[in-house]
Amino acid sequence: MANILFIDGENFKKKIKDVLISEKITNEKDEIDWTKFNFKGLFDQILQGIDVDRRIFYFAKINKHKATPEKSELLIQKTRNLKTYLESEGQGFEVTMAGNVRGYPTEKIVQDKMTLSFGKKEVIVFKEKGVDVKIAVDMVSMSCDDSLNTAILASSDSDLQPAIKEVGRRNKICIYVGFENSQNKGIAYTANRTILIRNSEVLNNYQRPLI
Numbered sequence: 001m002a003n004i005l006f007i008d009g010e011n012f013k014k015k016i017k018d019v020l021i022s023e024k025i026t027n028e029k030d031e032i033d034w035t036k037f038n039f040k041g042l043f044d045q046i047l048q049g050i051d052v053d054r055r056i057f058y059f060a061k062i063n064k065h066k067a068t069p070e071k072s073e074l075l076i077q078k079t080r081n082l083k084t085y086l087e088s089e090g091q092g093f094e095v096t097m098a099g100n101v102r103g104y105p106t107e108k109i110v111q112d113k114m115t116l117s118f119g120k121k122e123v124i125v126f127k128e129k130g131v132d133v134k135i136a137v138d139m140v141s142m143s144c145d146d147s148l149n150t151a152i153l154a155s156s157d158s159d160l161q162p163a164i165k166e167v168g169r170r171n172k173i174c175i176y177v178g179f180e181n182s183q184n185k186g187i188a189y190t191a192n193r194t195i196l197i198r199n200s201e202v203l204n205n206y207q208r209p210l211i
Helices: 011-024 039-046 069-086 129-143 158-169 185-190 199-204
Strands: 004-008 054-062 094-113 118-129 147-153 175-179 193-197
Touching: 004 011, 004 094, 004 129, 011 054, 011 129, 011 175, 011 199, 039 199, 054 069, 054 193, 069 094, 094 129, 129 147, 129 158, 147 158, 158 175, 158 185, 175 185
Parallel strands: 004 054, 004 147, 054 094, 147 175, 175 193
Antiparallel strands: 094 118
16 A cells, blocks of 8 residues: 655645745745746655655646637646656656636726726636546545555645545545645644645745846
8 A cells, every 4th residue: 555645736836835925035926937846855855754655746737718828828838847847757746637727707806097997807717626526536546445555635625625534434544734824724633644834845945036
């Protein structure tokens, strides 16, 4: 039986960016080049003493949206670049594409710079669907066929709590990997053990862009 690291890619990236924002390394509008972040180094650091047999990143497949073809293509290319980076010899992760990222029209309140009046503008918001379901299915199915001993879950998505409970019901271990400044207390309570990533550990593995 194996010890397997399950990583919710977008959820995990968001938490890292939250740390970088809180440490004033970047801001909400900045784009981060994720191929400059040492994911392997971070997990090696926080999982010392745990033999990890497989390390799996989960991402959703991005679909082109007819209203924003250029932005869609840019997001697709960034995902491809990150997948190649994570699967490289230096990082050594598996990457599973599950679910979809789709664009949804929504209204946004905007202010006219000339008149200072407010109005509504339709924008496309991209939302990820299905990744948490795939992680849950994999955790439970591997527990059922006894190929899993320990699930190390790097996600703070509360929707995964039922899967964590099922893994425990089948006498398997679940370790929750969260962040010190934003841990999910529900998942921490449900899991057998919690490992919290410190801000300093995130910063140690981020290569800041040259100015």
